[in-house]
Amino acid sequence: MRVGVITFPGSLDDRDALRAIRLAGGDAVSLWHGDTDLHGVDAIVLPGGFSYGDYLRCGAIAAHSPIMSEVIDAANKGMPVLGICNGFQILVEAHLLAGGLIRNDHGTFVRRDQKLRVENIDTPWTSGYTQGQEITIPLKNGEGGFIADDETLNRLEGDGLVVFRYLEVNPNGSLNDIAGLRNARGNVVGLMPHPEHAVEPGFGPDTPAAMSSGTDGLAMFQSVLRATVLS
Amino acid sequence: MPKVIVEVMPKEVLLDPAGKATARALQRFGDGEITDVRIGKRFEITIEGEVTPKLLDHIAEVAKDVLSNDVIEDVISIRVAD
Amino acid sequence: MPKVIVEVMPKEVLLDPAGKATARALQRFGDGEITDVRIGKRFEITIEGEVTPKLLDHIAEVAKDVLSNDVIEDVISIRVAD
Amino acid sequence: MNDHIPDTVENAAATPEKDQPFHLLGLKPDEYQQIRDILGRRPTSGELAMYSVMWSEHCSYKSSKVHLRQFGQKVSPEMTKHLMVGMGENAGVVDIGEGWAVTFKIESHNHPSYIEPFQGAATGIGGIVRDIISMGARPVAVMDALRFGAIDHPDTTRVVNGVVGGISFYGNCLGLPNIGGETWFDSVYQANPLVNALAVGALRHEDLHLANAKGVGNKVVLFGARTGGDGIGGASILASDTFAEGGPTKRPAVQVGDPFAEKVLIECCLELFAGGCVEGIQDLGAAGISCATSELASNGDGGMFITLDNVLLRDPTLTAEEILMSESQERMMAIVRPDKLDAFLEVTTKWDVEASVLGEVTDTGRLVIEWKGQTIVDVDPRTVAIDGPVYNRPMEYPAWLDALQADSPAKFARSTDGDELKRQFLAILGSPNEADTDWITNQYDYYVGGNTALHTPDGAGMIRIDEVSGLGVALATDANGRYCQLDPYVGAQLALVESYRNVASSGAKPLAVSDCLNFGSPENPEVMWQFARAVEGLADGCLELGIPVTGGNVSFYNQTGDVPIHPTPVVAVLGSIDNVARRLPSGWQDEGENIYLLGVTADELGGSVWAGVIHDHLGGVPPRVDFTAEKDLAGLLGAAAREGIVTSAVDLGTGGFMRALADGVLRFGVGARVWIDEIMSRDGVDSTAALFSETQARALVSVAREDDVKFRGLCEGRDVPVVRVGVTDKRPGELEVQGLFAVTIDELRHAHRSTLPTHFGPVVGG
């Protein structure tokens, strides 16, 4: 199962995403923003970071890079695409997902171990969770505030397109505590927190059991491997 | 070289937390006349050569596609600087 | 309610990384005419009541002290929106 | 374009009497005369620009050189065993085994961070990271050691917000985990905060690169960001001097950083190294092109020819002198073989990094710079970069020191009342320098990279270097300005042993040191004496511990008005660990484990947090240093980690026993019952000393019951004094000091966590 991770100039968590795919048992493939084909991958991860410095708007410039037209095509044909943090912002800027992401309401970058509820398991990226499962994965962003107009928000909620919701603490002022979304078809998912930082014991969030032992993010990568095998 | 100014503001109906925070900060200094602040962007684009109507059309396009995100922002003006 | 517009730009001599990255991006889309972009801020300040000269003086002060960082930015204009 | 007429070598020879504004550039009359003597004529304005920046205190170390030599002299074979590159290069390189090496360095960005805290601190991170890249290494982590003014001073919020925001912005955008640092507040830093940034990088042995220009005919390539008018304050004076009318406006001394450009530059450099495209490389920091060309030439074949017109400019109006002095960020200079130039440019093009060939390496022994077809610089590069002035500045034992040392905190009454001791404990825990730094560190990403094994709030940061074997490094920084004010010699050693102990407590073996020496004005003989004593203390201490100083930085002229800061030698210790899975956390996670105190306790409260917080007092003498005890303790902790017989370790430092207990409890929220009577009777100290003394060479460890016998055996075998002081206990949710007081974990947390938010705003998620 080949899962591609696109590196844009300024991507930071690309190597972490590649590692997560490997730990989940997949074949991790590095893709470059200047590529014009997807090298036969079965699914794509847009990793976290600050593509092009995120200067104009987060993800704005990356959304126009050469490989993105391929990604948009593939996504429209049903290929599983996951956007993590900056990747989520890129998907939003590319209009593959709804709404917008703006500066955190408190004005600063924040890194914390974030509790989430999995609201929708009907996607290739979340099928390995149970409906309503509570997970803890790291969050780290400066511009993670999700906004949308009322109409969009109602549609997202009404159609069950909210995939992850912040629990206990809303770390950035996101409307309706939205942490992650899917498209109508379900193959495209984006979220602000970082599942790839909770995949390896010893390097994840603390849990009651042991220091740095949290691996709640692994299921996201395992889900897609299973989903692509089944499809 | 001529410059084109593009101005982008967050959509009125949407949240502008940075503007809110700034308004609060200003209210702390002042006498209560300031009721709201919204923060947008001002692009100064330097042009090589002449600013033709065609170029302005083109800039209008990139302003909409790249310089702003039309889901959350509006391009409120495009003009040649004097 | 009346609005006062304050515009702040990064100082000319200093690097404007955001502008530079944006200019590069636009050039990649084939905009050879665009040689430079600088990105500043545009504040729309909503005022309760009348915009008196005194209030404008006050806004000029906060523009310098709060809305901009005068080590790296310049307030380039303050005006009442029409 | 700019049409200012350059001051040529020819012109300089013809107009010997021309008045030159050397004093405005910080040169003394005798230094200016020295330049004239070296050249046998007056310098051109370009040469004057170069000499003035390169002979500045910052670049030439002219006041500190005679003292820093000790770091190279007081060395034993044990110290050089792991050293691949020592002092003098951009950063030292340490062999950590398995074919891996690490390079690390700590550097100051103090003064810019007061003027423009955000950009000042941001570019501090950028600068130190480029030092690491220029050794051929991939940067893998950063740390920041910060000193601010009084927490309640009205200006402190501005500085704290800016500095922390800048470090967060730049470091996070580079994708470098921030794995630790320090935060202190003290009014001595009011108008002079300290921002010391550390970076660490990893490389395979064969990837080592050095900053030299060898191979006649090899190309000199400048790449990265374009050169602009930032950070050249002084040079505009020069320009206006040669510019008859209208002169350029004075340019700001601040620089704006572009972390995105730097991130791309890192990846680009690593690809260049991997492709064998680079013979020598140097980062551009202070003194920009002046520094890079003269240092590369001095360290190589001795000559270089440069055409300054080839420098890509952001601002076309820059004069030659300004280009030579510009401190624009995110630039590097490489020496490239002509046959590799195409390959080199292919890589830079791929990364969208601009590059231009400025000239080539020669064997003339001269650094020659041309501008608009005329020679504007013709110097022996060694006279610029290496053989600058050296001062043996006058020193004087501070007139006030004896009285300060005589003013011991012994005069304060000691309470034995449980409630009072509890009040003191909570006051200490919530004092600005002991309080939780979440407000700061929550703005830093420690996850990125996926290799962070320890991070804040652990006493040391730890990074996995080899993903297969688990080989890793641990790092800690420390400095205690209060101790150093009382005794700079001992104070510097205390910073060293504290940092050493932090690393050892993580389970790693300390290997090397980098230091950033922050002091007042070297022209003040009392400050100079403090500096000399601190360097001597540090060098002697390193010899005792058997770990070398591999590099560092000196920052002078740190003062508010005429009042110098407390001497603040920040010491960073790096250690290695065979497998990061064996690391020791700094808190207990399970109940029913025994808590042991390693080491003995003396009554040492001079310069302590107890004296400062409870009595607003600084006086007496700081704690004693016992290197043998430190080495024994470190050896024991390393062995215990390797064999897996302790479950946590936290060293005792400021705030003593109680502060360490609080760490143990707060890390994972597991309480404990402890007693101090055995400490008091064995060591002959009272309860205040048992609780708050800052005696060194101590640590608390927790041990699972089944390992108890083994653990005691280990202590006995290694001759480390040990006493059982408590047991961990989850149920009551409190820390109880038997016979004195109990505090709930919530109370502890509140005391510890509310201080910074009270001053700077809420922490996300409370």
Ligand SMILES: Nc1ncnc2c1ncn2[C@@H]1O[C@H](COP(=O)(O)OP(=O)(O)O)[C@@H](O)[C@H]1O
């Ligand atoms: N400015 C900072 N940047 C990063 N980490 C910091 C900073 N200040 C404090 N820390 C971290 O917070 C924790 C507590 O700091 P400190 O009390 O100085 O630790 P210790 O007593 O173990 O030396 C440590 O993990 C330290 O690395």
Ligand SMILES: [Mg+2]
């Ligand atoms: Mg410390």
